[in-house]
Structure formats: structure tokens, C-alpha cells
Amino acid sequence: MSDNNTEEVKLDDLVKDDSIYPRKNISRKTVESYATALRAGAKFPSITYQQVRENEEIKAVIIDGLHRKLAWDKLSEEEKDEASKIKLEPWKKGILDKEESLEELRIASVKFNLQHGDRLKETDLEMQCARIVEDRSPREIRGIKKELAEQFEVTKSRISQMKEVTKKYNQKVASRDSKIYKLSCLGCTQKEISEKVDINQPNVSKNIRKFSAKLSNILEIGEDEGKSISELSDDHGIDEPILWHKKLEGKPDIERGELFFDPDEDEYPFELYNLWRFSKCDERLGTKWPGNVPGQIAVNLLYYYTEQGNLVVDPMAGGGSTVDACLVMGRKCRAYDINPPDNQVSIQKHDITKGFPTEADDADFIFLDPPYWKQKEEAYDEESNNLASLPLDEFYDACGEIFRSAFSTLKKGGHIGMIIGPTQESMKIKDHVHVLYNLLKEEFDFTNRIIVPYSTQQAQAYDVADAEKKQYMLKVYRDLLVFEKGG
Template identity: 35%
Template sequence: MPFFNISDLIWDETIYPRSARKQQTIDAYGEALTAGATFPPITIQPVVNYPAPNTSLSEILLLILDGIHRWSAYKVLGLTEIEAVIWQEQPLDYATCKDDMLLESARRNISHGDRLSQTDKRQVARDIVSRDPNYQLSEEMLAGSLGVTRQTVNNWIKDIRARQKASRDSTIHRLNRLGWTQQKIAQVLDISQARVSGIINNANFCIIDNLITQGREMPYIAGHLNMDLATAWAIKLMGLKDQEKFKALGWGLRTWDQWYFNDCDDRFGTDWPGRIPAQLVAHTLFYFTDPGDLVMDPMSGGGVVPDVCLLFERKCQAFDLAHENTRPGAILAFLNADWRDFESIPAKKESPDHAITLFDFHRLLSETGWQLTHRIECPLSSERLSGTLVQRMQDKRILGTVSRTLLIAKHI
């Protein structure tokens, strides 16, 4: 049986199935070793892609799966080597095999030595299931590895599985409403197309109306159903006319070609640099699309556009790549502002060579097959500039900008 340098072995607490080491056990093992006792070898596993300091991801490291107390007792006594067996000869990828190692470690700690408590077993089951949203591990498999009944495992994890199921079902309904095919949804979520179809066809959202009748607020309802807030709002307002949705959301509907929105509605999209107000997206959809139209967002960022499309019953494909295959008649909404070095250069000395303006955007669109149809002003708030900065700009005759323009163009 091979011996390994104790200092080369790593104790990874995330694949150790106990809440902590027991010092009493370490002391007892140390006393037995001093008296001449021998212990069975510990179990280790070679891994790659381990996030250890000062090591490359390709380096093979050795993790302890079984025998932490014996290893600790050897270290306390100043011993330098320990006998060990290897679980899998081929090095495992740490990231993808982490739960496999945790489960093997638990299995080895239920039949000998200082055995796992029920509390430790329960935590192992919950940790693994929390990272298994696609139900790759069955309750039977967990029960066999932890030395308990299937019913015990079910009692430990049923709340997690319920949340995962609700979250998965919510994702399926969201993607379906955004125009994804059932086949594509099944591929992305790694479940059968028949299962996707069943979830879509058997949807019953009356519970949202019931919770509203009880006086529950939308954040509570979304959390209760384990769905994102935008999806909850979309289901609540489903079937209403666009104008009715504006009213229900408390946005108001702008009739003229100046849309002054600066505050982002936290119900839609996530915090993201350059985040666009959902109200602005909604107005663009109202005037330039119809329910059921397909909207493409090539710079999706925090996801405001797909959230608002979901709400207003438009299909949406969102990504972060340029899309060149637009068809004739497609409509492009392009929101941007003049870029000038206005915070350091007096207006009189600004160089056109160091600026990108609305005219440049117009020219680029025209050169690539787009015909401008509308220009809508969406100004920024001057309050984003501090009083100190404003005074400095005035002293140096620097001209700031709060203009922001939405260009609407049609592909010809």
C-alpha cells in the first residue's frame, strides 16, 4: 500500500460530510498511535482544476475523501507520511465531480470509525440536491449512499425539490411566452419535450388571483411561487390591452415624442451598467410593435427588454452579439447619446475628431441599409452631476449634455 506525504494532502471542507472535526476523536487516535496501534489507510482522490492558491488548474492535487481524523492525528504527532488508497485512479475534474466526491465521502463515513450523525447526513443530502436542479440524482441513490430510507431522504429534501420544480416550471412558462419552441426549452433545461408540453398545457395561474384577493403584494406572490417578479407581473396582467397594462403598472402613457424617464423600475431587469428604464422599452413596444411580434435585443445586459416583452406579450430573442440577418421591414430602436469629452474640454476647444454624435449614428445606420423614421428625445437628468462638478464646468466653460435620443429605423 503506498504512502503519501501528509503535507501534500488537502482537506476540502466542502466535500467533507461532517459539520466539523471532533477534537476528542483526534486526541484518541493520537494516543492510540503513540501506544503502537495501526490504522487502516485513508482514502484520497486526485483532482484537476482545483482552485488552490499558487497552483495551476492543470496541476494534479490530492483531496482526502475519508480519514480526516486519522490524518489530523498524524499531523499532530509530527508524522510526515500516511498510508492511503486512491478512490478513482484517473484524476477527476473538481468542479464537475464535486458532488460525486462528497457522496462517496459520506458513504465511507457511515459504516466505520466516528460515523456520520443524522444531522450530517441530512446536510449532505440538502447540499447535493440544492446543486441538482435537473434531478440527476434520485432519492434512492442518495438513500443508499447515506444509509437511510428513501422516505427519510424525501423528508429532508422535499422543500428544496418543491422550490426547484416551481422555479423550473416558471422558467418554462417564461421561455414559452417569449416565443421559444418546446424543443428548444427541453434542450436548454435538459428535460423531455413531453414534460415541457405537459407543464405548459396544465398551467393554472388562478393562485395568483387568489393571493391578490387575500391582499398579498406582488413581491410576496413571486417569492411564494418561486418565480421572478417580471414573470409574476406578466401572468397577472395577461390578456389586458397594452394601455391597460401601462395603467396597472402606474407608468402613464406618453403621447408626444419626448420620453423623460430616468428612474429604472426595479420590477424589470437587474442592476446593470447603462440600464435602460423599462418604461422607455414599453413605449417603444407600444408604438412600433404589436402583441406577438418578435423583438431582438443584441445587447441584453440586465435583461430589461425580455422582461418588458414578456409583460407586453411580445416574443423576444436576447443575446449579446451583433445580429446581421435582419429582414426587410424590420424595425430597429437604437438609444444613444452624443459622446464628447465634455468633462475636461471647454466647448469652444472641442474637436469633432474626438466625438461620436447622433449624426454619426444616423450615417452608420443609413450606410448599412436602415432608413430613419422617427427621432424621439429621451433626456437624462442633470441631477446625475454633482454641484461641485457643475460649478467646475461653468468655470471652464464646459458644455455638458443631458440629451439622449431614440432613433427608430426601418430595414430597406
């Protein structure tokens, strides 16, 4: 997209944009020889530039002629007055939006730099091609190789043989296949996987088999080399929960729970009492996200209230800790969030206040981790229809609607778990659990109440100081309520 409100551009205004210009290194020898030629009165071809808009700033970026520009900069003011001026020529009229036009700017810059003067090096051409394929799927990369070959007037095999392009392609293939395998493990159909990941539906099952065999090979070699799952994850760029899912195939829950067992602190792989102390989130489960609860909570809920192969639904999935817990524990999972992370293909964008999606029907377990009313209000998107921004009565009403919708989604004998903490503002406390317990009781049969304390280290220093000064206690617990859908 462009506009015609161009500004007058002078030679001194031109800048090199490293994300567009293809040359990694500058030839000082070329710059010096060009400067000498300019002093001698030599005339040079025009410098090609383009005005672009980036973050409301307009700048003139060099498309071709960086060495000429740098040579001109080396001249003194007196020498510039006597030298032949280098003309400037815009690549396109108007001002282009940099983000929208980045790929065509890169291609244009390569084409110019391949044609004359100090010709573009093979390593620079390779780097620019790798940039162009960076955000493309494997199928798109295969398609654009021919286009790049035609644009740069080289053979397609030359593009295909570039190490950086091959590296990017292989990384994309590995990432795609990892996503396909993960979605399959979580219970997505081949049609759904095809829609979520850029791959033809008939190829889904083949990719799953190949990736499964690849995982087996990685684990076997890793065991021979004495490598941990964490090391294998780093070596191959595969998320730990996916490797654990494969390694634990056919294993009972008790062995899966040992993954989170600390013999110095725990007497059993799972929590034996209704006081669950987790000092921090297990970094292997999910990504950092506002209001994340430890993934170990989901692991224990799955152990006590589901079986392997059961369907778990998390409509407020956040950073995906429940998803990863399901992978490790061998459960299927449907996960949603009003604003899911970009890197979580297994979490679908959905506003749960509008009801549960149909693919979540007949769930064996539903896990609800709503915002604790205004406690994390600043961490959520203000424009989203999120529960944290609602007045208290509307917050309770919205939760009630979610519970009623959950009743229709949950199968008979299934369970729903909800974790909630109080909202505390100095000495004023809103302990939401009492209201939400009664709302849940309207639909479900009460099963259990579990106390999940925060770490005292999570209390802010100013809250501690205020509590000491005014003589009141800080609430450092959350309630985890579990209900069953009866007959």
C-alpha cells in the first residue's frame, strides 16, 4: 500500500535498512575507489531509493547504490561542491508501508544489486532468500523457490541448494510436523489438523507416522548417549511435553506422575492431601502468561478425575499448561482462549462467554481458571470482552452462564474443576468462592474442595508493608472446587 504524499529526498537523507538491503558487509575498497572517482569528476548511475513508512516515521531507504552513497559521504563539503552530483531515483512513486511491502522491497534490492557494479555475493543472496522464506510454510517455500529463481535470473536448483534456505525449510518442516503430531495426540481430526496447519489432508496421517518414528529414533539415540529429555528438546527443537508423550506411551499414570516427583519433598507422585503446595509453575508445561497457574494442578486433576484417552476441555487456556499436562498424562484436549498466544496452535481463539464450541461436547473434564475478577485486570487486553473488566455482579452472572453451558458440554459422570482466589484491596476482601460455589451447586454435585496456596514470595512488598501497618492478614490461598455431573 502506498500514498502519494512524498517528501523531497536529498542524498544526505538516504539510510541503509538492514532488514531490506541485501549486503551484509561493505567493501571499503569499493567505497574508496568510488570516492576517488567522484573527486576526479566521474559520473555515477543514479541511486535507487524508496520512501517507506514505519511506526509513523517516514524514511528514504536505499534499494541500490549504498557504496555510491558512502563514497559521497566521504567527500568534504568543498569536494561535494565540485563533484558531479549523484542523481536519486525512486523505485516506486509514493510512500510504501514497510511491513506490507517488505518482501517486494527485498526482492527489488537483490535484483538491482545483482545487475551491476560490485555484484552481490552468493552469501548475501542466500541470506536475502532465507529472509524471504522466513515466515512461510513448507508448502509456500517450495512454491516460492521457482518465483525467486525467475526474479533473480538463476536456476531453481541454485535456490534449493542454498544452505540457509534449506535450513529454514527444514526448520519449518520440523515445526509443522511437530504441530501435526501434537494436535493428533490431543485428539484433533485429520480435517481439523489440515485446516490448522498448512498441509493437504491426505498427507496428515503419513506425516504423523513419520514424525512418530522420528521421535522414537531421537529417544533411542538419546538414551544411548545418556541425554535427558530437556537436552533432546534443545538439540532437536521439539517441545518437552511432545517428547514425554512419546516416551511414556503405554505407561500407567503413576509412572507419568513421577516426572513431577521430588523425592526430597514428596512422598508420592501425586498429591495425597487436599492442600496442594506448588511454589512455582513447572516450566515444562505451557508458556509464560498473565495469571498462569502451575501446570502441576492440571496434572493432579487429570490423575484423580480422568483416565487416559479422556477428553479434557480448557476454555481459558492462557499459556497452555493444561494442554501440555494432557500430553504428558495421555489425555485428549480441546483448549480455547479469548486471546491465545501466537505460538500455541493447539489453543483456538474463542470467547467462552458465548458458549462452548461443539467439538468440546461430551467432555470428561472441564477445567476453569477464570481471572480472579480485577486481580489481573491490567494484564488483559482492554478491548477484549474479558471477565476481569466486568463489574462484580456481571462477573458472577457471566460465570453462572459458563457453568450452565458447561453442564451441557460435560458428559454424565464427568467433572468440572474451577480454581479461584479472592480479590484483596488493602483490608477489603471479595472472597468469590462462596458465590461461585452456590452457582456451581445449581448445576452439579459437589465433590471436593482443595486449597492451593500462593507462595508468600508472590506478595508485593507494598502489600506486606500495608498489612503490617494496618494490622490485617494477606490472603495467599486459592480454592480449587471440583463438581460432578450427576444423573
